[in-house]
Amino acid sequence: MLQTDRSPDALSLELSEILPIAMVKLDPKGKVLFMNRTCHELLAAMQITPEALSHVLPHSHRSLVRQALREKRVEEMNWVQNGRSLHLVFKASEVGGAAYLFMIDLTAQEEAKAQLMQSEKMASLGLLVAGLAHEINTPLGALHSNNDTIARSIEKIRQILEGERNLTTADRNRVQQLVDILRDVCQNTALATERLMSVVGSLKNFARVDEAEFKKADLHEGIESTLTIVQHQLKDRIRVEKQYGNIPLVECHPNRLNQVFMNLLVNAAQAIRGEGTITITTARKSDSVRISISDTGMGIPPENISKIFDPGFTTKGVGVGTGLGLSICYKIIEEHQGKIDVESGDHGTTFTITLPLGHGKKVKSG
């Protein structure tokens, strides 16, 4: 039962304080008139002082607020500030010239959803690949072996013919020519089957579904198999330069890291218009390893650089990017207690991943 011995003002103040929804009252100029406790907590998470709220509401979000006011709808937005990103659902109402903003922070839910979607995707991809690899291996095994048998047979035929005295020179030349052609064809088939075998090998390596635990792995192996997978995006357009250092095995989720490498490589390839170079550098730094992926692409505009790790942020347009790529990379590297940094200019972008060598069971802070 509500207590009735209070004034309506005191009651609404009390209600606003216990409301699990952030609430702000703004005057028509955007100046903050009032905010409740949940809102203070939200701003604290974003490292914004209440006074600065009206200044930090980015321009695009201000228009979103206006739109929300106009259309009286529930809106969603990603708010990036001071390196933090929040996924907010908000509604705006206007009462007597002042605007009320109500915001619910759904960042954790949104991240969990994206993570879940991604891991389900990876799990079904893994199963598909394992099945496919198995199906391909039987006929491929037969082809590979048959081709070798044919090559051996040709060699034996050639030896018999060499010992054969009753042949005219013309016949001998003709037969020799045929043997040469067969040999070439066999060599070609051998190359083709080897290529298939390496693609299947990379697929298997890439989609390692069986590994749920941290294990020591060779990062170069992961990078190499990922390169095979993204090869078609690079084609002849992009040169890949590898500056592999002498790095030890790293305790990690190999398939999760492969996902990160793939994301970064695909992004790098998409950033390069026309011809260019992707440089992959690895190096050991006392108790960590550093992996950099640089491209000679168009770079990331400064106004976007703080948003690139946000879930849902994309500049690629519908159907090209999910906007989840880098946020998931960020999450995966965070799981490894490493960090991922970005540096970008007119001459390209470099992503640098730093991973600790051993994975201490450190409790996550914050």
Added chain:
Amino acid sequence: MAKREPPVILLVDDEEMIISSIKSFLAIETDYQLLTYTSPVKALEDLEAKIKSLDLVISDYLMPEMDGISFLAQVKKKYPLVPRILLTGYADKENAIKAINNVGLYQYIEKPWDNDDLRLIIRNGLEKTILLKQLEEKVREVEKVHKELSDVQKEILRVFV
């Protein structure tokens, strides 16, 4: 060394194309006598009724009637000394490794395989069979001699004591 009969190898794979590949390869490179089956059940029947000797067995793992490990376990009952080789695809590699420990496999070969590797594995397996057979013969000889000796000993004891 005395002229030996060509070694007898039993090959079971439900895929005709795999049998055909291995058969062709071994035909041009070796004198092995190859018995091939697409059905492990039929192979086991013939192993009981028809097949007189066996030096090595190769089996696929994933087959509809019976998996390769169960099949090889059956073969082991009749021919405990014959080396058992499992041919595996990717998806069942883990199982193959388990089987090496449980059933006691000689080797496993992953598809797609390399012909030279296959030949080497078979050759080493056969050598092992031959050595084991020779060892068996020697043991028998030693036992025979030992028995003769103990007979003589008994005879001596009987005469003198």
